[in-house]
Ligand SMILES: C[S@@+](CC[C@H](N)C(=O)[O-])C[C@H]1O[C@@H](n2cnc3c(N)ncnc32)[C@H](O)[C@@H]1O
């Protein structure tokens with residue numbers, strides 16, 4: 001039983017220099033074939049549960065034309081949706097139009113997530129993006145004017161060429177947009193990307209940490225709730241869909257390169273568009289052991305500021321968490337704290353949470 005669903009639309013108008021996501025250049029003929037294959041996959045695997053969250057991500061879903069989007073939403077109408085569903089579509093600045101936003105609304109979309117990343121001219125150019133600051137302001141204004149209130153924007157930082165002052169300019173611009181959710185991403189120089197091939201040095205760890213702390217301090221002052229390692233929301237605007245991942249709950253994943261988690265099985269779809277459109281979506285399935293399920297519960301849950309619920313762990317796995325993981329040892333080192341039955345990594349150690357998690361599952 002899963003009440004959340006991710007649908008991947010891999011098409012992009014252009015490919016950014018840092019991106020290792022599952023994406024392909026958009027060609028109209030491909031889109032139609034892709035949508036057909038997507039429909040088949042959904043019809044084959046979806047069992048009819050009413051969805052609480054539906055997330056259409058990419059790639060760039062908004063790069064589809066109006067008529068392609070109509071076909072996509074007709075396919076997504078296969079899903080039964082709860083009345084209070086959180087229904088998100090990922091967009092980028094260049095491809096959002098008023099008509100597309102109105103169409104989204106017509107099909108019940110109520111959350112828009114926009115990849116902005118930066119408004120610094122040098123960064124925009126080196127990241128291979130194409131918007132201007134003015135375009136960003138206009139698009140955010142239009143999204144609000146059309147009636148969307150639940151809006152996320154993505155902010156990237158820690159570019160090899162980024163100075164403290166250009167970072168602070170980006171941060172204050174993002175704050176000025178007055179949107180209720182901001183996802184932040186420290187740049188990862190992924191293999192197989194243009195930036196990686198340029199052999200750029202990542203920025204110093206201290207500078208990365210300084211930027212992370214500045215984001216946290218600034219957004220908190222403005223009233224954002226730091227609810228997950230790199231996500232900030234005004235109260236009530238936390239992403240329900242992403243919380244499903246961090247709470248280690250089940251979800252469907254449909255589309256090229258998508259992954260899902262159903263019945264103790266984590267599956268991964270192929271990244272080959274040829275295989276996908278010929279009706280072979282699954283690449284691999286992995287049946288999780290109880291130990292792996294327990295590890296995932298903690299690794300994912302500790303990304304949240306509130307941490308993991310001891311009671312929930314006991315209910316789910318029928319064993320106290322202390323009997324499985326070295327909780328006491330980590331508490332003594334102050335890497336873990338406990339409040340109201342929740343175990344969490346204190347904010348000052350979040351930045352080294354990967355090291356703490358390794359110790360946790362060792
Ligand atoms: C699928 S993209 C967002 C939607 C849309 N494709 C766009 O780019 O506007 C998801 C987000 O992941 C982040 N991201 C992608 N590649 C990254 C990388 N190498 N390092 C850090 N963040 C990255 C970016 O912030 C991006 O907005």
Ligand code: SF4
Nearest residue numbers: 012015016019058059
């Ligand atoms: S960052 Fe977004 S727009 Fe850029 S290539 Fe990746 S998925 Fe496409």
